[in-house]
Amino acid sequence: xxxxxxxxxxxxxxxxxxxxxxxxxxxxxxxxxxxxxxxxxxxxxxxxxxxxxxxxxxxxxxxxxxxxxxxxxxxxxxxxxxxxxxxxx
Amino acid sequence: xxxxxxxxxxxxxxxxxxxxxxxxxxxxxxxxxxxxxxxxxxxxxxxxxxxxxxxxxxxxxxxxxxxxxxxxxxxxxxxxxxxxxxxxxxxxxxxxxxxxxxxxxxxxxxxxxxxxxxxxxxxxxxxxxxxxxxxxxxxxxxxxxxxxxxxxxxxxxxxxxxxxxxxxxx
Numbered sequence: 001x002x003x004x005x006x007x008x009x010x011x012x013x014x015x016x017x018x019x020x021x022x023x024x025x026x027x028x029x030x031x032x033x034x035x036x037x038x039x040x041x042x043x044x045x046x047x048x049x050x051x052x053x054x055x056x057x058x059x060x061x062x063x064x065x066x067x068x069x070x071x072x073x074x075x076x077x078x079x080x081x082x083x084x085x086x087x088x089x
Numbered sequence: 090x091x092x093x094x095x096x097x098x099x100x101x102x103x104x105x106x107x108x109x110x111x112x113x114x115x116x117x118x119x120x121x122x123x124x125x126x127x128x129x130x131x132x133x134x135x136x137x138x139x140x141x142x143x144x145x146x147x148x149x150x151x152x153x154x155x156x157x158x159x160x161x162x163x164x165x166x167x168x169x170x171x172x173x174x175x176x177x178x179x180x181x182x183x184x185x186x187x188x189x190x191x192x193x194x195x196x197x198x199x200x201x202x203x204x205x206x207x208x209x210x211x212x213x214x215x216x217x218x219x220x221x222x223x224x225x226x227x228x229x230x231x232x233x234x235x236x237x238x239x240x241x242x243x244x245x246x247x248x249x250x251x252x253x254x255x256x257x258x259x
Contacts, residue, residue: 009122034122035178045121 004030005061009046011036016070017056023074027081096243098222103207103239110137110232111205115195118181123196134259135228136160136170139208139221143176143184147223147244154249156190165256173197175220208239225252227259235259
């Protein structure tokens with residue numbers, strides 16, 4: 001198993017996380033899921049990455065981008081991997 | 090230990106020395122998160138430790154002992170020590186925290202990995218639950234089995250001194 005370039009920090013059954021998963025699949029992207037705890041205080045791995053403890057959060061080694069908040073992430077994925085991105089924008 | 094016969098488990102046709110360790114992918118749980126990981130993704134020689142469900146006293150005994158002996162640290166820090174039980178990732182996280190241990194654990198609720206390795210245990214009195222017999226498999230860098238021990242009685246614990254000597258030879 002090779003390590004995908006995109007890492008998704010997610011919480012089981014979190015609808016915002018599932019929204020990002022749907023978008024990753026839509027663009028056919030490989031990603032590694034890292035599941036964290038429901039308790040915010042237990043999410044140090046996420047805090048070290050983004051400075052916040054909220055999920056979803058992604059790290060994209062293709063672009064060096066790290067971000068959280070599902071709306072931002074979905075927009076980022078569309079802009080980077082969507083049809084619009086193919087034009088070289 | 091006790092002055093009566095302990096329960097013998099049926100003979101196990103387990104993965105043996107010289108065989109290739111079967112590969113598997115399961116969520117691997119650390120102290121911060123879990124993610125699907127293949128055994129073949131792990132580095133170096135491996136000490137693969139099967140143990141009864143988190144919360145049962147053998148689980149606690151086995152990992153206290155491994156932690157206190159520092160397997161995979163110091164002289165043997167090239168060896169990756171990992172556990173496997175039927176417990177969920179949430180239970181593993183709590184267990185790792187409670188035992189204050191620096192080891193990661195695979196979550197295998199279906200016990201298919203135990204099946205793969207020939208180390209399954211159908212629990213009496215807990216209908217529908219099958220789990221991993223206490224077992225230790227030491228794998229070299231190519232994942233060839235160098236040492237295999239599977240519990241033949243219930244309960245039974247690894248010969249820690251023997252395993253430790255074998256780990257040092259990996």
